[in-house]
Amino acid sequence: MRIVFDIGGSVLVPENPDIDFIKEIAYQLTKVSEDHEVAVVVGGGKLARKYIEVAEKFNSSETFKDFIGIQITRANAMLLIAALREKAYPVVVEDFWEAWKAVQLKKIPVMGGTHPGHTTDAVAALLAEFLKADLLVVITNVDGVYTADPKKDPTAKKIKKMKPEELLEIVGKGIEKAGSSSVIDPLAAKIIARSGIKTIVIGKEDAKDLFRVIKGDHNGTTIEP
Numbered sequence: 001m002r003i004v005f006d007i008g009g010s011v012l013v014p015e016n017p018d019i020d021f022i023k024e025i026a027y028q029l030t031k032v033s034e035d036h037e038v039a040v041v042v043g044g045g046k047l048a049r050k051y052i053e054v055a056e057k058f059n060s061s062e063t064f065k066d067f068i069g070i071q072i073t074r075a076n077a078m079l080l081i082a083a084l085r086e087k088a089y090p091v092v093v094e095d096f097w098e099a100w101k102a103v104q105l106k107k108i109p110v111m112g113g114t115h116p117g118h119t120t121d122a123v124a125a126l127l128a129e130f131l132k133a134d135l136l137v138v139i140t141n142v143d144g145v146y147t148a149d150p151k152k153d154p155t156a157k158k159i160k161k162m163k164p165e166e167l168l169e170i171v172g173k174g175i176e177k178a179g180s181s182s183v184i185d186p187l188a189a190k191i192i193a194r195s196g197i198k199t200i201v202i203g204k205e206d207a208k209d210l211f212r213v214i215k216g217d218h219n220g221t222t223i224e225p
Helices: 019-032 045-057 062-087 096-104 120-130 164-171 186-195 210-214
Strands: 002-007 037-042 135-139 199-202 221-223
Touching (some): 002 019, 019 037, 019 062, 045 062
Parallel strands (some): 135 199
């Protein structure tokens, strides 16, 4: 099975790099890669948003701020590459062709952002589509897809199973700006819908046992046609 993992920056680097979790997720990815082909996309998280907020003070354009965010995602990706050691492709992958080559070499390609206007969620969904992956696993600081933002709405309920069209209804109303954060952004949701790729959204605890997750045993949300 070919699997793309989308790891939120807020999971890897909540305030400072979570060294224990980075070690754990690197171990989990290495073990999964023994039986499956694995590719990874890493987000920017709070650190990216902090830099973007500062750039806002200088009236930077959204595109310029996106470029700042891309640099932070790639720095986070380098931390994961360091933890994966020889199992990782040795540099941050910047395009899908290079990711494909890395997979053929039996290495784990790790990407950050690629182009302005594309969140790392969108990059992960596009990479999964490009690689014809069997599964996309989104690891975020929310343990699944809810009917509303559970941090703002105490009545929000987790959805265990849903179709891509339902995901689009929930997330497809916002306008994506540099540094914006949601469980899955609208562009990624559209790519998931058009590609029909099975997607699992999980939180940090589930990520500590990825073998169980890819078999469908998790506390998150499963999205499939």
